[in-house]
Structure formats: structure tokens, C-alpha cells
């Protein structure tokens with residue numbers, strides 16, 4: 527991200543992971559993550575995304591949720607925004623898409639620029655793996671909140687292809703979320 531764009535909009539990656547680094551179990555990729563995350567993480571996720579106000583996600587992640595989340599603008603990346611808008615409208619049984627749901631085929635940088643031009647100052651990048659990888663590869667992420675749940679999947683969808691991404695970030699805080707061992711890590715992008 528150019529320094530100019532970085533000064534206009536902050537990109538906060540939010541994700542829940544198993545202890546062994548999976549964001550979805552192999553047998554549950556079509557299910558929302560709330561099927562296996564703690565209620566405390568759900569609360570953290572809801573509060574954080576409502577505070578930020580805008581969520582960016584991939585089409586597959588949107589489908590696991592199936593509807594726009596209230597009190598947030600939802601931006602869904604897809605290669606065919608007309609088709610996906612129409613499918614979502616039909617699924618919601620509405621004449622028009624709700625005001626807080628948009629499908630776009632813009633590039634990540636263009637999406638952030640358009641949101642900054644509308645006056646948004648922060649976005650929550652909410653997955654899935656393809657978007658986490660894309661946005662970090664393009665150096666578009668400023669901070670990450672990673673919830674680690676005390677479970678192991680052994681197989682599934684990895685957060686990143688490899689752990690090199692973490693070299694660009696510094697762990698600044700680790701907070702317990704509950705008595706069961708769920709923690710949230712706060713990582714901040716290292717200065718250039």
C-alpha cells in the first residue's frame with residue numbers, strides 16, 4: 527500500500543485459528559467459523575467489526591454466513607459481481623440488495639481507495655484464506671487480531687501458505703478471552 531493510502535485507511539485483519547494454525551477444519555469448510563469458535567471470540571469479533579464498521583470478505587466466506595451482518599458495511603470480493611449480487615438478492619428474497627451489502631470485482635487496492643474516498647478510515651479484513659493471503663502479499667494489512675482457540679484440527683485451511691508473513695509484523699499484545707484457554711494476539715505491521 528502506498529504511504530498516502532495507508533495514512534487514509536487502516537486495514538485490520540481479524541481471524542480465528544485453531545492451535546495448529548487452521549482457520550477451518552477440513553470437514554467444515556462450508557460452515558461459518560462460529561461453529562467451532564468460543565462465544566467470547568464471537569463477542570470480540572462482533573464488537574471489533576461493529577467498531578470498525580466495514581468488513582471485507584471473499585465470496586466463499588460470505589456464503590458460509592449467507593446474509594449481511596447488521597450494523598456493518600459488507601464488501602464481498604468476487605470475479606463476477608453482477609452474478610453474485612443477483613444470487614444474494616434472490617437468497618435474501620429482496621427486490622434490491624440491502625444498503626450494507628456490496629459485491630465487487632475491484633482489486634484490493636482499488637477497494638481500499640474507494641472506501642477511503644467515501645470517508646471510511648478503517649476496514650476489517652475478515653477472510654477467507656485467499657483474501658488474507660492476497661492482502662498480506664500486497665502489503666495492505668496494518669494490524670492483525672488473531673484469536674487462537676484451544677483446539678487442534680490436524681487438517682483444513684491454513685491461515686497463510688507459510689509463516690513468512692509474521693516476519694512483517696510484531697506481536698504487541700496477547701489477551702486471554704476466557705478460562706478455557708482462548709487468547710487473542712494483536713500484531714502490528716513493522717515500520718518500513
Ligand SMILES: NC(=O)c1ccc[n+]([C@@H]2O[C@H](COP(=O)([O-])OP(=O)(O)OC[C@H]3O[C@@H](n4cnc5c(N)ncnc54)[C@H](OP(=O)(O)O)[C@@H]3O)[C@@H](O)[C@H]2O)c1
Pocket residue numbers: 540541542543548549550554555556557558559583584585586587588590603604605606610630631632633634652653654655656657658660683
Ligand atoms: N476462522 C476464521 O476466522 C475465518 C474467517 C473467514 C473465513 N474462514 C473460512 O475460510 C474459508 C473460505 O476461505 P477461501 O480462501 O476458500 O475463500 P474466500 O477467500 O472466502 O473466497 C474466495 C473467493 O473470493 C473471490 N476472490 C478472491 N480473490 C479475489 C480477487 N482478487 N478478485 C476478485 N474476487 C476474488 C473469489 O470469488 P468468485 O469465485 O466468486 O470469483 C474466490 O473464489 C471458509 O471455510 C471459511 O469458514 C475462516
